[in-house]
Amino acid sequence: MDRQPGLSVRLKLTLSYAGFIMLTGALLLAVVWVFLLRYIPWRLAPAPWSIPDRIDLLAAFLPKVAIVLAFLLVFGLVGGWILAGSMLAPLTRITNATRLAANGSLSHRIQLEGREDEFRELADAFDTMLARLEAQVAEQQRFAANASHELRTPLAITQTLLDVARSDPHRDNGELVDRLRFVNTRAIDLTEALLLLSRADQRSFTREHVDLSLIAEEATETLLPLAEKRGLTIETSGDITPAFGSHALLLQLTTNLVHNAIVHNLPEQGTVWVTTSVHPKTVVLTVENTGEKLTPHLVSTLVEPFQRGTGRIRTDHTGVGLGLAIVKSITQAHDGTLTLTARPAGGLRVTVQLPAAPLDTGR
């Protein structure tokens, strides 16, 4: 392991430990010395009988002190080295795991066993972070693979159409142009949806005071001709619903939901309900529609990018499957929550819960 020149933490801990033991030992010996002195006179006049004086005591005491201190030094160094090593062992494992993660291996986990202490807490937090990162990277890879696949499809169709046209120069070009245009429009829609998704994910938009009920009205009005064409009724309700966010993105969110509620509805005589409501700390947009019965499992997968439900619901609408993924990204960028529930009678109920607008800057 490469380390910058300098003392390792293990060595520093060992030296501090040994130093501390030496100091304690020296203090103890000093106390003993002072205690002994009280009973021993200073230099006595030479006398025939021999009573030990302080000089004799010093001569007897000093070598013992030296031996004890030397023993304490060795004990402190060896004990400190072993103790510091065992204390720092988890750190080595955490460092190794960090190195592996830095090299791109996110599947490794520290899984530190033993008592709950600070190292265990650090290791567990690190493991949680690795698990999250790994899931996120996997999701992004899946997304990139799906996006490339989806983008390749219109290009491949275009290629085939062009090949067919080249092999048969007498064909009617009008039809070819129409089909090319249709395929191209789809490719543009897909690219725009992808761009929108990344914009919402980056949270790079300005926030302003908006009225969610007005946004719902705007989206519904735009989509009314589509609903009428399909023989659907749209019912809207809700008073002023103040929220704080990007007008353009929230309009996109509502449009996607109402559009879904229209195109994934019953073939005829369906209904769409668009409601906004104000609660103490949140504002809620609910878009509900009649339609085919959906299983809870299917509903839980619909938000995934490029997920298109059963595909049986209506054949004349072939979306790219990013509508709900965009709704989810926009909701998250506004610190809100998105909930999808299957209606017992068939169809879907989508709820977007956003934090209520802050009261400060007046409208």
Ligand SMILES: Nc1ncnc2c1ncn2[C@@H]1O[C@H](COP(=O)(O)OP(=O)(O)OP(=O)(O)O)[C@@H](O)[C@H]1O
């Ligand atoms: N309101 C709804 N009622 C019933 N099913 C729905 C509803 N909204 C979405 N779904 C199902 O969820 C799938 C995913 O919806 P999403 O909006 O993400 O994609 P899409 O509508 O297929 O395509 P687009 O990207 O053009 O919106 C749809 O294909 C449909 O099966």
Ligand SMILES: [Mg+2]
């Ligand atoms: Mg959609």
